Amino acid sequence: MTEPVTDNDSDSSHDPSAGPDAEPSPDPDIDPSLESLFREGFGFTWGETDETTWLRSDEGDYKRVHPAFFGQLRDLADGRTDPSTHDERVRRTVALLYEEGYLxxxxxxxxxxxxxxxxxAPRFGLFAATVAVFAAAxxxxxxxxxxxxxxxxxxxGLALVVLPVLLGSIAIHExxxxxxxxxxxxxxIRFGLLNGVIPAIITRTTDAWQCPRNVRIWISAAGPFADVVVATGFALAFVVVPGQPILGFLALVIAARAVFVLNPLLEGDGYWILVDAMGWHNLRSxxxxxxxxxxxxxxxxxxxLVVVFTVVFVVLNVVILATVFGVV
Structure with missing residues (x-):
């Protein structure tokens, strides 16, 4: 799982957890220290990605800013204009950025x-070809x-075989x-909860926001691609080696994992691919x-849909565990 960039208008944890946001927040009280900030000048780290201008804080968070505001921010940072000549809304936004560590x-x-x-195109072409080989096998x-x-x-006995292989495939995925x-x-890489309840190992890729859209999409898709490659390896082994049903079972389990992580209703790979492909930043928040x-x-x-999926997923898992352990 990837956890790309943090939602700046939510309490967020894809980390990577969504795109940066520059929508106005509630007006903060302007700190008197802003006077010295304007007087002494200030700096910040900024970049442009896919025609979007962003700021990066020292903590690794990102915030998208409007080009018109960014021009005024540059003027204030360089001391080219007096703060009193700017709209009060601009000064409040500067105060907020300062409080949040962007300045x-x-x-x-x-x-x-x-x-x-x-x-x-060539990467997803290879992805599609691998899926075709898996389906053929x-x-x-x-x-x-x-x-x-x-x-x-x-x-x-089966669990002792499947569990190490599954853990190994997760390591390859990450x-x-x-x-x-x-x-x-x-x-x-860290341990976290998808949708707030599903345990998962997550590769934190917040700084992917510095990269072009295609790079971000590929970073998110590379994990499921690895799953498909591993699943295809087991599927081909199942074809070549007769009488080993465990190989077919492992192929199906790992392929199911690839489908699971590509589900856009999870705050994981599929969600980030959807967000970057469609430009729907901060969709969840x-x-x-x-x-x-x-x-x-x-x-x-x-x-x-996310709420319904998560509730159904949790209920099904509780029922399955209860059945396995003889509770029901």
Whole structure:
């Protein structure tokens, strides 16, 4: 799972957790120290990605800013204009940015050069070809696949085989996010909760916002691609080596994981691919805000689907665990 960039209008945890936001926040009380900030000057780190101007805080958070406001911010930072000549709304926004750690007193303005973009077509072409090979292998062994429930002895022995393989595939998945990220920034790996309840290992790729859209999409897609490659390896082994139903079972389990993480209703790989592909930054935070306020909107409809999916997922898992342990 990736956790790309943080929602600045939510309480957020994809980390990477959504795109930066520059929508006005509630007016803060202007700190008297702003007078010295304007007098001494200040600096900040900024960049441009996909025609979006952003600021980066020392904590690694990002905030999208409007080009018109950014021009005034530069003038204030360089001391070219007097704060009193700017609209009060501009001064309040500067105060907010200062409080949130985006402005650094007495420092210079630093510009981050946007990395070169990449081509997605050959990468996703390879992804599609791998899926086709997996489907062909499963089709060849379809009678054996249908017989898996009868051929496998579900129990401790099977778990001792599947669990290490599954953990290994998770490590490969996260490494596949981590490795391409390292070319552009320093990602980190942590344990977290998807949708607030589903345990997962997450590669934190907040600084992916510095990268062009195609780079961000590929960083998110690289993990599921690795899952498909591993699943295809087991599927081909299932074709080549007869009488080993465990190979077919492992192929299906890992393929199911790839489908699961590509689900856009999870705050994971599929969500970030959707957000970057469509340009719907802060879809989750805006959706839950509209849902809370009973505002009719597409983001609110998305948030409602997330709630329904999460509840159903948790209930199904509770029922399955209860059945396994003989509670029901």
């Amino acid at each position: 650094r007193p007495g420092e210079d303005v630093a510009h981050h050069e946007t990395p070169e973009d990449i081509r997605l 499963i089709t060849v062994r379809w009678p054996e696949i249908r017989a898996l429930p009868a051929d496998l002895e579900f129990g401790t 490494a596949s996010h981590y490795v391409p990220s390292r070319r552009y920034f320093d990602p980190t 805006r959706g839950f805000r509209d849902l809370r306020d009973l505002t009719t909107s597409w983001p609110a409809a998305y948030a409602l």
